[in-house]
Amino acid sequence: GDSVTQTEGLVTLTEGLPVMLNCTYQSTYSPFLFWYVQHLNEAPKLLLKSFTDNKRPEHQGFHATLHKSSSSFHLQKSSAQLSDSALYYCALSGGTGSKLSFGKGAKLTVSP
Amino acid sequence: DPKIIQKPKYLVAVTGSEKILICEQYLGHNAMYWYRQSAKKPLEFMFSYSYQKLMDNQTASSRFQPQSSKKNHLDLQITALKPDDSATYFCASSQDRLGGSQNTLYFGAGTRLSVL
Numbered sequence: 001g002d003s004v005t006q007t008e009g010l011v012t013l014t015e016g017l018p019v020m021l022n023c024t025y026q027s028t029y030s031p032f033l034f035w036y037v038q039h040l041n042e043a044p045k046l047l048l049k050s051f052t053d054n055k056r057p058e059h060q061g062f063h064a065t066l067h068k069s070s071s072s073f074h075l076q077k078s079s080a081q082l083s084d085s086a087l088y089y090c091a092l093s094g095g096t097g098s099k100l101s102f103g104k105g106a107k108l109t110v111s112p
Numbered sequence: 113d114p115k116i117i118q119k120p121k122y123l124v125a126v127t128g129s130e131k132i133l134i135c136e137q138y139l140g141h142n143a144m145y146w147y148r149q150s151a152k153k154p155l156e157f158m159f160s161y162s163y164q165k166l167m168d169n170q171t172a173s174s175r176f177q178p179q180s181s182k183k184n185h186l187d188l189q190i191t192a193l194k195p196d197d198s199a200t201y202f203c204a205s206s207q208d209r210l211g212g213s214q215n216t217l218y219f220g221a222g223t224r225l226s227v228l
Contacts, residue, residue, distance in 0.1 A: 032214050034216075036217075043202060043221050043222055044155065044202070044219050045218075045219065046218075049214060049216065050214075051214075087154075089154070089155060091217075093215070098160040098162065098167035098168045098209045098210055099145065099157045099168050099170075099210060100157070100210055100217050102155040104154055105154045105155065
């Protein structure tokens with residue numbers, strides 16, 4: 001079945017440093033990958049999603065590149081901001097499934 | 113204005129009781145879902161419905177029963193509540209079923225359930 005692996009549970013960074021959150025996946029089909037962000041006491045919301053034509057999605061300074069050869073969709077940002085502190089989920093939509101499969105999430109804390 | 117309305121926002125229940133979590137979406141979507149989030153299992157998929165038909169069920173316990181009276185409603189009935197059921201329950205929707213598509217999943221604000 002489909003699965004998503006996020007290795008970092010907790011990530012603490014100083015403002016201005018680069019962000020990289022890892023995401024690898026397993027799927028029988030060619031899936032679509034997503035990053036969702038959840039701020040404290042809020043609902044998860046879409047941050048960005050993969051494209052079919054290998055374009056690199058970007059939003060709010062974040063970007064991610066789908067690498068099918070390594071089954072990865074890592075999230076990156078060149079300079080962390082305090083407002084980036086949140087829980088980040090990588091998710092997969094694959095095959096004929098009727099759900100989004102989420103990783104365990106990575107809690108990012110950005111300090112001054 | 114929120115497009116996916118969940119009621120109530122907070123819910124406290126006694127062990128063994130029964131509760132219904134309400135969800136209505138006004139996005140015109142055809143597929144609806146329930147997810148659960150707790151400290152033990154972040155964002156765990158429970159059910160998916162498409163055009164009011166059950167598509168996928170990954171909840172082992174029959175104590176959890178979704179109910180869809182209209183296409184834009186998907187309530188969740190939970191019976192014989194246990195302390196382990198304490199979690200935030202998120203309702204979500206998408207334009208059509210997700211399966212291998214770019215359809216985006218939109219979440220409601222959640223119902224935070226505490227079972228004492």
